[in-house]
Amino acid sequence: MLPDIEKLLQLQVADKEIRTLQEEIAALPKRVAAIEQKLAGTKAQLEKARTAAKGDEVNRKKFEAAIKDLQGKISKYRDQSLAVKTNEQYKALLHEIQFAEQEIRLNEDRILEVMVNAETRDREVKAAEAELKAETAEIEKEKEEARKITAADQAKLSEWNAKRDGLRQGIADDLLRHYERVMKFRGSGLAEVRDHKCMGCQVMLRPQTYNEVRNGEQLVVCDSCQRILHFDPANEMKETEAAAAVVHGRKRHRPKSDAPQAWFYRPDFGEEGEVLIVYSNSGDHSTRRIFEMHSGRQIGDVLSREGSYRLAFPEDMTDSTIRLNGHWDESEMDEWNSELPTAALDALHADLRAAQKEHRSTHHDHAASAAEHSAAS
Structure with missing residues (x-):
């Protein structure tokens, strides 16, 4: 550092x-x-x-x-x-x-x-x-x-x-001015980087920016919130171990098909690209919220249509869509202020990694079985 x-x-x-x-x-x-x-x-x-x-x-x-x-x-x-x-x-x-x-x-x-x-x-x-x-x-x-x-x-x-x-005596004037300006408006002038994310504004960093912060050889500022970024390897290790525990520690729980709320990951949602989508069935209507995959920021307004979500939003269901585990009350989601909380976003990311690993493992098993069958014949 x-x-x-x-x-x-x-x-x-x-x-x-x-x-x-x-x-x-x-x-x-x-x-x-x-x-x-x-x-x-x-x-x-x-x-x-x-x-x-x-x-x-x-x-x-x-x-x-x-x-x-x-x-x-x-x-x-x-x-x-x-x-x-x-x-x-x-x-x-x-x-x-x-x-x-x-x-x-x-x-x-x-x-x-x-x-x-x-x-x-x-x-x-x-x-x-x-x-x-x-x-x-x-x-x-x-x-x-x-x-x-x-x-x-x-x-x-x-x-x-x-x-x-x-402490101020040993810091360069231009750096001190930048820190104090951001501190005044943001409440903090520095932010830690974890899991490719600025923990101050919760925005994902570009790979190059993330690597520059990890290397610790130059001062790097978050493009989104202007906080000065720093990296703590100890905390990064904790995040990695926690994610690994979720993915490898036990068999992934399969989401219920008839649950009133359903979360999905979609890698190709128009111009937005990777998104998280949540549908909620309520009576004869269903709602849809869309969040940016990495930052967790809500995209557009909450959309409501008649019918259950599979009937109301058939255009969203593609072959690349992955069903995720997750459930939060509607009242709680209304209080999120158009942005997924870090805990919710991290949980969905962890479940996505587990789902992708499960998919790769299943695909590998099928491929191995097919190879054995071909060799036997």
């Missing part, structure tokens, strides 16, 4: 650490605000309970004042009744006295209700005060913890910034 690549890899690690720490530090005000928002809710609950208690006290005094006023009226009406001269006047005053006495009873009932409520209000206020006290202590603890984490992040950030400055 070129020394510049090694330095850039270290620089990328530093940049990612710095970005993570900066995001954590920037999140502190929001974290503290969220913590204080919890406290604000408890304070509002306490204030509501206190306001209700004060309202009850105001109402009680209002009812007591009304009773006192009514009692004064009754006393006045009784004094007036001693001086009336007609029976009608006496009845009118008696009616006023009865009405006032009725109002007094109503206000006394209201006072009793307020007194009963006051006990509940008092319990609510005390409970809210206790909750506020406990929550305040807990929140202060959380805020202090957040401050400690931020202080630690600040210290780490200073260390990483110093390390980053040191």
Whole structure:
């Protein structure tokens, strides 16, 4: 590996650490605000309970004042009744006295209700005060913890910034500018190459480009994402061993002919060439999605037709088509955003290699059997 690549890899690690720490530090005000928002809710609950208690006290005094006023009226009406001269006047005053006495009873009932409520209000206020006290202590603890984490992040950030400055010193200016430009827009300035693929953008590399990266004698940039490419033989070996385990480790499972979803490899799909096609039967309709074989990018839109896929898309079924193992839910495929995930693409590639090996083995056995039969005759 070129020394510049090694330095850039270290620089990328530093940049990612710095970005993570900066995001954590920037999140502190929001974290503290969220913590204080919890406290604000408890304070509002306490204030509501206190306001209700004060309202009850105001109402009680209002009812007591009304009773006192009514009692004064009754006393006045009784004094007036001693001086009336007609029976009608006496009845009118008696009616006023009865009405006032009725109002007094109503206000006394209201006072009793307020007194009963006051006990509940008092319990609510005390409970809210206790909750506020406990929550305040807990929140202060959380805020202090957040401050400690931020202080630690600040210290780490200073260390990483110093390390980053040191790493930048040993890298050529033009290479550094390219790295930083790609890093800004892509989130990373370098990408590893595995199985002929840029792991940054998942695009397959041209054989010449792949070999140049493997040789490690010059700087190579991905034509698709502009990341600087590097190669790790250890990881390539793991990929090779994993693929070999899939192909050679056990007999390949044959796809079910009546499965509601079917994946196919086709090497000659018009101008696109090698593609992966998936058909899904649903009721009286079927859909078709087409993906570029190497990059996994979806070609065109999802096509829907009436009938099962074999009846709906007969033009797709050629002698060169190979049925593959694979099944993903429609909802999951809808979330792929027009590109096969790496895991799905690798699984389909591995199964294709197994199918091709199986085909070659079968063809070899048939040829050997035919030769033996010819020799015997």
